[in-house]
Amino acid sequence: DQQVKQNSPSLSVQEGRISILNCDYTNSMFDYFLWYKKYPAEGPTFLISISSIKDKNEDGRFTVFLNKSAKHLSLHIVPSQPGDSAVYFCAASNRGLGDDKIIFGKGTRLHILP
Amino acid sequence: NAGVTQTPKFRVLKTGQSMTLLCAQDMNHEYMYWYRQDPGMGLRLIHYSVGEGTTAKGEVPDGYNVSRLKKQNFLLGLESAAPSQTSVYFCASRAGGFGELFFGEGSRLTVL
Numbered sequence: 554d555q556q557v558k559q560n561s562p563s564l565s566v567q568e569g570r571i572s573i574l575n576c577d578y579t580n581s582m583f584d585y586f587l588w589y590k591k592y593p594a595e596g597p598t599f600l601i602s603i604s605s606i607k608d609k610n611e612d613g614r615f616t617v618f619l620n621k622s623a624k625h626l627s628l629h630i631v632p633s634q635p636g637d638s639a640v641y642f643c644a645a646s647n648r649g650l651g652d653d654k655i656i657f658g659k660g661t662r663l664h665i666l667p
Numbered sequence: 668n669a670g671v672t673q674t675p676k677f678r679v680l681k682t683g684q685s686m687t688l689l690c691a692q693d694m695n696h697e698y699m700y701w702y703r704q705d706p707g708m709g710l711r712l713i714h715y716s717v718g719e720g721t722t723a724k725g726e727v728p729d730g731y732n733v734s735r736l737k738k739q740n741f742l743l744g745l746e747s748a749a750p751s752q753t754s755v756y757f758c759a760s761r762a763g764g765f766g767e768l769f770f771g772e773g774s775r776l777t778v779l
Contacts, residue, residue, distance in 0.1 A: 559670060
């Protein structure tokens with residue numbers, strides 16, 4: 554059973570506009586969430602994270618929103634740039650119970666259009 | 668700054684052969700992880716370790732074994748490779764339970 558779901562395999566956004574990537578999770582014990590970006594033939598790189606005690610975390614052009622009641626988080630990229638074209642992975646873990654697994658979703662491929 | 672280094676980067680095996688993937692990190696991280704990435708499947712956790720001498724199963728552990736004899740190294744072994752193990756394997760490490768994961772560049776394994 555998939556615990557972290559990214560239901561959109563791909564997304565196309567015009568350069569300069571906002572990109573919104575979505576992620577849903579089923580395990581209510583998850584309390585820490587991360588977003589990773591991956592270019593072809595490279596390892597994933599960390600973008601931004603959020604703890605369940607917050608509902609928003611911002612870092613430059615990247616903002617992550619967490620809605621615990623809906624078990625939903627989203628990554629906003631504003632403004633979108635050509636270098637943002639990549640696969641984005643949502644990940645979750647349960648730090649509170651000392652579960653050290655980090656579970657990833659299937660990813661969303663973002664295409665930034667000129 | 669090497670970070671996380673995976674060896675080898677590419678390997679082709681025949682069904683039934685064995686091999687070991689080596690992951691080395693120079694950041695003195697306690698936690699290390701092995702993931703596999705397959706088309707349409709995202710990153711799936713195979714095994715992980717929270718310290719030297721410890722290992723634990725992830726989401727898809729069958730067919731793999733791991734060892735963490737030294738803090739800086741995490742080995743992933745395939746005793747009898749199968750075509751279903753054709754994948755890109757990523758190793759990652761982090762300082763502790765509250766840190767971000769740092770990934771290696773990946774190892775592409777093909778089993779014929």
